[in-house]
Amino acid sequence: xxxxxxxxxxxxxxxxxxxxxxxxxxxxxxxxxxxxxxxxxxxxxxxxxxxxxxxxxxxxxxxxxxxxxxxxxxxxxxxxxxxxxxxxxxxxxxxxxxxxxxxxxxxxxxxxxxxxxxxxxxxxxxxxxxxxxxxxxx
Numbered sequence: 001x002x003x004x005x006x007x008x009x010x011x012x013x014x015x016x017x018x019x020x021x022x023x024x025x026x027x028x029x030x031x032x033x034x035x036x037x038x039x040x041x042x043x044x045x046x047x048x049x050x051x052x053x054x055x056x057x058x059x060x061x062x063x064x065x066x067x068x069x070x071x072x073x074x075x076x077x078x079x080x081x082x083x084x085x086x087x088x089x090x091x092x093x094x095x096x097x098x099x100x101x102x103x104x105x106x107x108x109x110x111x112x113x114x115x116x117x118x119x120x121x122x123x124x125x126x127x128x129x130x131x132x133x134x135x136x137x138x
Contacts, residue, residue, distance in 0.1 A: 004042050005049045005070065012039040025055055050074045062095050073110055080106025080113070 009015050015032050019041060022030065027048050030041050043049050049070060057067040069086035072078040078086075081103045090096035106113065 003049075004044045005052055006040055006042045008036070008038045008040050010038050015039050015041045022052060022055065025051070027051055027055075046074060066090055066096060076109035076111040079109055080104055 007015065007018065012032060019030050019032065027043075029045070029048070030043055032039055032041050034040070043052060053067045053070040053074075057064060057071060060067065065086060069078065069083050073080070073083040084101050084103055084106075087096060087098075088100050091098055091100055108116070
């Protein structure tokens with residue numbers, strides 16, 4: 001599952017203050033831009049997202065469940081489907097804007113999914129090594 005941490009706010013000064021705080025914690029690289037009639041700040045790096053969520057989870061009230069779900073997913077404590085369920089519950093309770101997402105059949109944690117992907121890649125590479133190579137000369 002690929003995702004980013006996006007924070008929207010109508011007041012750009014709030015995002016500038018947040019960025020300054022996070023930069024003081026060593027998290028650089030976030031740009032603030034106008035998006036969807038609000039200001040947006042975005043991070044895509046998973047290590048940065050985990051550090052940001054960890055720094056903010058105890059400092060927020062409304063988005064606490066969402067940040068905790070991000071932490072739990074990135075630290076492989078919940079499955080991808082569990083993550084989607086939390087976000088859907090936040091939409092229903094109006095603590096999150098957006099639409100209800102379909103469950104993705106991600107019944108494994110992030111680390112389990114990474115391990116499975118690595119096993120598949122290893123098997124594919126082993127199969128390629130066993131196949132005879134035919135070189136045709138003209």
